[in-house]
Amino acid sequence: MQTTHCQWCDQSIYLGQNPYQIFFGHDVLCPKCRSLLKPVYASFQLEGCSGLTIYEYDQTIQDMLYQYKTMQDITLAPAFLPVSLLKLKLYIARRPLLMAPSSLNVMKERGFHTLDRMVKPLHPQILHPFYRLDQSQQKQRTYIQRQSIEIHIKPFQTISKKVILFDDVCITGSTLIACIHALKTIGITDIRILVLAKHLKHMVKP
Ligand SMILES: [Zn+2]
Structure with a gap:
């Protein structure tokens, strides 16, 4: 429309x-x-995997993500990808996009997958293999266990053993690292990371 x-x-x-x-x-x-929203396409390394960020994590992207995710302004979804998708299509290279997990409760409240809507113009194969423990399961964990991000993975069907891990922002990288560890437990090691926005310090600009 x-x-x-x-x-x-x-x-x-x-x-x-x-x-x-x-x-x-x-x-x-x-x-x-x-x-x-100026794409920077900066590459980075995380846990031995190559990553690409589309934008620098700045105030604009922060504000837009708040409006989109927290205020549920779904009409903003198509705004996040750059107008030209060529670079991203080359980077993704028909690999399936594995979406980083968001809390199930948040998703139920929102009623929509925020990440899926963002990447829709790329027509990717989207998979949701990751999950976190729900709150009642969390309560059974010790304080120390609750401090570490634990991400579980369910078996998923894909023709490719090469995957793209996608998240909207990478601040500390701890969620992505936990996802990488989960993927390695099921033998998937050819992992590329794609994020919408990341802080640019310590990063190589192309
Ligand atoms: Zn405007």
Whole structure:
């Protein structure tokens, strides 16, 4: 569905667009808001796996994610990927996208998979093999056990042993590291990481 107003600033989406963009564009952001989201495509290493972040984790992305995930502003979903998907398609290379786990309770409240909606324009194969313990199971764990992030994995069907691990933000990396450990327990070691946003310090810009 073509929208007429920017999903972030609510201005007319056609402001500042040339006729070509108006005719062919499907962006849900106006050009001004789109320019706030500049892809950096910076690579990083985590637990021996190569990773790629699309954006630097800055105030804009933080605010947009808050509006999308916490305020459940689902219309923002198509805004997160860059307009050109070529680089991401090359990086994903038809590997299935394994979505990092979010708490089941949060998901039930929201009623939608926030990560799945974000990556929809890439038409990927999406899998949800990871899960966390629910709250009653958490209570049976010791204090020390509860401090460590424990992520479990259920067997999943995929033709490829090569996978992409996807999450929206990588701050400490602890969730992704726990996912990598879980994947290795079932023999999957060819893992690439893709995140929407990450702090850029200690990272190699291409
Ligand atoms: Zn705007």
